[in-house]
Amino acid sequence: MDKLRAMRWFVQVVTQGSFSKVAEQTGVSKSMISKQISALEENLGARLLQRSTRRLKLTQTGQDYLARCRDILAQLDEAEAQVQTLQQTPKGRLKINAAMALGLTALAPAFAEFMRRYPQVELDVHLSDESLDLLEHNFDLGLRVASCSFDTGYVGKVIAHFDYSICASAAYLEQHGPIRTPDDLLNHQCFEYSYFRHKNIWPVGANGVPISGRLKANNSVFILDMVKQGLGVGFIPRFISHQALQSGEVEEVLAEEDKPPMSLYALYPVRHFAPPRLTLFIEFLQQWFAEHGYG
Amino acid sequence: MDKLRAMRWFVQVVTQGSFSKVAEQTGVSKSMISKQISALEENLGARLLQRSTRRLKLTQTGQDYLARCRDILAQLDEAEAQVQTLQQTPKGRLKINAAMALGLTALAPAFAEFMRRYPQVELDVHLSDESLDLLEHNFDLGLRVASCSFDTGYVGKVIAHFDYSICASAAYLEQHGPIRTPDDLLNHQCFEYSYFRHKNIWPVGANGVPISGRLKANNSVFILDMVKQGLGVGFIPRFISHQALQSGEVEEVLAEEDKPPMSLYALYPVRHFAPPRLTLFIEFLQQWFAEHGYG
DNA sequence: TAACTCTATTTCCAAATAGGAAACAATGTG
DNA sequence: CACATTGTTTCCTATTTGGAAATAGAGTTA
Helix, strand or coil, rough: CCHHHHHHHHHHHHHHHHHHHHHHHHHHHHHHHHHHHHHHHHHHHHHHEEEEECCCECCCHHHHHHHHHHHHHHHHHHHHHHHHHHHHCCCCEEEEEEEEHHHHHHHHHHHHHHHCCCCCCCEEEECCCCCCCCCCCCCCCCEECCCCCCCCCEEEEEEEECCCEECCCHHHHHHHHCCCCCCCCHHCCEECCCCCCCCCCEEECCCCCCCCCCCCECCHHHHHHHCCCCCEEEEHHHHHHHHHHHHHCEECCCCCCCCCCCCEEEEEEEECCCCCCHHEEEEEEHHHHHHHHCC | CCHHHHHHHHHEEEEEECCHHHHHHHHHCCHHHHHHHHHHHHHHCCCCEEEECCCEECCCCHHHHHHHHHHHEEEEHHHHHHHHHHHHCEEEEEEEECCCHHHHHHHHHHHHHHHHHHEEEEEEEEEECCCCCCCCCCCEEEEEEECCCCCCEEEEEEEEECCEEEEEEEHHHHCCCCCHHHHHHHHECCCEEHHHHCCCCECCCCCCEECCCCCCCHHHHHHHHHCCCCCEEEEEEEHHHHHHHHHCEEEEEECCCCCCEEEEEEEEEECCCCCCHHHHHHHHHHHHHCCCCCC
């Protein structure tokens, strides 16, 4: 029996409060979790969890053992991190969470380059826009833009700086007239991004401009696509619009106006020793973005 | 792969300096040890041992990892000991070393009683008269009589007190005459015990008596058997002669004379937390011998 | 109270793995 | 230069693992 794995699962079961959740997250069947926890209890000669079908509760013994498990597992990770530091050969898996649009645009080429350079490191990338608890889902790293509400127990580090771009297609501009000052936006189809901090006020000009339009969406890539098709104007992070601007599919307007800066943050758990592959990855990202003009 | 077991084996391999020795002691094939150590290295992505067919040498990484392994494994044992302390249900295996004669006589009934009372505890008893290194062979407990040269890293505790008896068979005494004073021994067939501290001087009377006889042996049980068969007189620990004296097979002579006392020592490794089954076992022995008149 | 839903557990079976015997390779020894 | 000893590899079987599905149990809702 793989006792270490059982211990890891035990810790997860307690933090998740459910066998099934752990099974789902870990990618094994719940029968496995059940069997292994039982085997662990059998092996220890003690019941760790008081189970009912609806609720799990740590026994006194389980409480004590849990703390020791956490400690032991942390030390084990530390030992392996140390080995890899000595070996200079980053290995293992990184479980990464990133916002959907970010992953589909700015991160993809950077990740690809990393994977080419370090063939021993495996990536487990979860793209999602829901802000889920990194700790509970055992993410090694979270990548978020301009989010300052960091999970407790995580460290935030700035990886890159982005800015916004206001985009429209040439066809659209020709049809609806040019945009030369912020106030011109008042008469245009301006698309609202659902999660945008300032809602329907675009932060350009002295006091911002209240915009309106027929489309509101929760995904900037989708909005960009609508812009490409000449349906309106978008306030779009440059890392998303970059390619379309290069290719001429869309044009930037009000480029000279000041727009609020954004930062890409790396969030990772506070640990005594972070595994080398993690620090390596973060440093790699930082350098990659610097080299691509997003320093 | 059972990484914990691999780590244990790795530590053992280093202390023993050999795969084969560990295989023999652990009771698995050497191919297993080899495979598991290799798997551990593979898993870590680092070589731990520099091997030649004749010599093993820790790599720098191995040295670091070894220390952490020791630490982690100790903590794991501690955690499990703690669980069992909370549960009050001693479980697991005790690997015990004891002198041959001791095991065959005094210890056997005590061990049997222990096994009846605590069915969850397994015993792995090694009887041998060679004084081997308890630590290197991973013994939880050593039982030795009057030995004060404790291994380093072990704690010694007195379990019981024995005395000697001078024995002869009724037939022998009838044939060779009675033994009423220490000096009478000079004219008798007195058997010498090879490992006896005082060699051929029996410590009775004012200055001891130099004895001689046709038999010298390194096993008191064997000597007792010779005594039973009427071949001579033996200076025999009472825990060995006890039964024969009770049954009348042999008779005690010079019972009133002072003889040097012996102590039964329990030797066990110094640990932060000894497993409950070990402290339980030692306390049990102590009590058992007290109840049987050897306090 | 009954149907329902979401748990953990058990059962059963196919697939993977563990683990030993023996052949093999390599290195220090006499 | 044989020899003895040690770690590795190979090959094969017995065991174990682990998932799908059935089962069982407890809270929730109609």
